[in-house]
Amino acid sequence: MPLAFWDNRIACVVTGEVFGEPDGYVFIYHEFIHCAQWDCCEQRLKEGLARYLENRLRDVVGLSENRGGENPPFTRVTFYRGGDKLIRFLEQR
Secondary structure, three states, X not given: OEEHHHOOEEOOOOOHHXXXXXXXXXXXXXXXXXXXXXXXXXXXXXXXXXXXXXXXXXXXXXXXXXXXXXOOOOOOHHHHHHHHHHHHHHHHO
């Protein structure tokens, strides 16, 4: 969760009892993954969802699909396209 006193950066807050069992360490690691996602890929997956929804609307109104980020040079916009394609793939399953 973002902490106001830490300039709203993401943090994993744990208490001492998680260190008493091996699965406590797994729990901490799991939460650290969320911290990493907050700073990088989770933001881009949200943008991928936005691209997916944009393309759904484009289809409804008869506009061509936004395929930005599909071809080199690859940039952060490539994640938008990747997120869009991932959601489409999951939708087919």
